[in-house]
Amino acid sequence: MAMTLIIGVFMLLYGLYCYLVRPLNRVKNLGDLGFFFGHPEPKGKYKEMQIERMKKLRVLGDIPPVFPNGWFRIAETDDLKPKQVLPIVFMGQNLTLFRSENGSVHVINSYCPHLGANFSVGGRVVDNNCIQCPFHGWIFSGETGKCTRIPYSNSDKIPEKATVPVWPVVEVNRHIFIWYHCDGIPPTWEIPQIPEIDTGEWTFRGRTEHDVMCHIQEIPENGADLAHLHYLHIIGINEGCDITKMELSKKPSIRHVWNGSWEPEQEPNKHIGCMYLEHFLTVFGIQVPGTYVKLKAMQIGPGIVHMIFDFGFLGKGIVFQTVTPEDAVHQRVRFVMYAQTTALYAKIFMLSEAYQFERDIYVWTNKRYVKNPLYCKDDGPIAKHRRWFGQFYTDNSPRLNKDGSLTDRPKSLNDVNDW
Ligand code: FES
Ligand SMILES: [Fe+2]
Structure with missing residues (x-):
């Protein structure tokens, strides 16, 4: 009896440790979220068939080349x-x-x-x-x-x-x-090194990973699309990430407040675009202490973002967001956090980031790319972002043909094969 109790307490403590202290490792594969399957949701093989069907029915729109440099x-x-x-x-x-x-x-x-x-x-x-x-x-x-x-x-x-x-x-x-680089050009810029990671001042605090079925440009463009922050991302993350289940236009009691801007940098850093963002939470209109976060997100080239955070008395840190095109319209996105903050704070922070990101996944998975959007006056600098992102394509950048093939096979610098 005593032994069972000891084992029970031990398991409870271990569970608490895993839940509170161990770094987050949230992995969502294709089909885990972002699709709307109706009710009841299909399972197993039938779900896979549904995803294939959705891929076929999807209208991609007039998308840019699929693999930037x-x-x-x-x-x-x-x-x-x-x-x-x-x-x-x-x-x-x-x-x-x-x-x-x-x-x-x-x-x-x-x-x-x-x-x-x-x-x-x-x-x-x-x-x-x-x-x-x-x-x-x-x-x-x-x-x-x-x-x-x-x-x-x-x-x-x-x-x-x-x-x-x-x-x-x-x-x-x-x-x-x-x-x-589609023209076989060797690296033209370097990835900035973060000294606090090498010195161990900022330690690993968790990761999330998502399979996203969209064109690569949709993901960074989100940083310049300031208007969507005030609609898709307002409702408290207590209501989750599934946009098919939340009432997006209601006035929530728990509300995320955003204030942002986006600007490209000049030569020699024209491959960098910066988003400046402030965020806090309100409950019934009153700001919640400890939720104010100031962030500088540096988009470095088409696939890397360095988000440098100042959490006030909780210390500083960085979240790396990386987007890797595994296929023409299939991206693997990881957020990885290194910080001074406590493990528990980092976990809550990363989870809330993930929930907000997952709302975007519901949109990206199903949308078409609109080459000439109908802008209104208060949209963010989307057009400016598109011009900036255009620098990562050149004439030979592979495009997706109507039949699903590519106009060119991505090659390394010393690849002379024609196959
Ligand atoms: S050694 Fe590679 S196929 Fe023969
Ligand atoms: Fe978003």
Whole structure:
């Protein structure tokens, strides 16, 4: 009896610890939210079929090119141990990410030029920074992509063309990023380093991850769409994220108040756009102490946002928002927080961010892109944001054809293959 009680108390304490102290890890896959399936909601295979049907019926509109030029997150540092190999889906292709014995990171196209095996499935890291194909054991350098050894043949017999495309990659702020430019241009800007992360002053405080079915530009454009803050994001997060279940036009007793602006930066930082935002909560019109947050959100290129927060006496911190196009209209979005704040505060903060973001997902998943919107006077600087974002496309940026194919396959800098 006493033993059962001790175990019960222990489990309760452990549950409380997980709930209050352990960093948030909220992962929502395609179909978890953003769709409206009606009632009762279909399950399993039928739900998957419904999603496929919705994809077919969806009107995408006259969308811009689907893959902009820039840096994109493909993993977090802790996802990849030395000698580990990870499959990556990036811009509609299978790529292979691996870490060498001495810690460097490399990304290559997944298919072996010999007989086409996939490096991600059974490939091994060897000779420090090389990967060995699982089929016949050919070895390729992660640095240059060249075949360095064929274990069953002499080194002078390595075919001239035995090279696999390698992608530029950097590891910064405990994330791994890949560079893409449709014209084969090497990186033209760098991702700012956050010193407080390297020094350990700001520690990991949680992550959220969402699969979002929309064009990449819809997500950053939200930062310049100031009018939607005063409609979609007003109702207290106590009412959740499902916009099909909330009364958006009612006057809520718990209300989010927003005040924002958005401006692009000048040369040499024209790839950066800044949103300045103030937010607090009111209950029956009275401001709730401790809810005032001032934020500078720097959109750095098409796929990275640094949101630097000042939580007053609770300290400072950063939330990274990264958007990675896995396919033409399929984005993987992560929010990752490093901060001085207490674990509990960070958890509540990240959850409320996630709920607000999830409301946008309901809109993005179902909307069409409107090339020439009907602006009214009090819309935010959406047109300005679109002109700014246009710098990440060039004439060769891949577009989505009507039949679902692409006008061009995204390539790394040393990719000469036509397939
Ligand atoms: S297919 Fe890769 S070594 Fe043969
Ligand atoms: Fe939004």
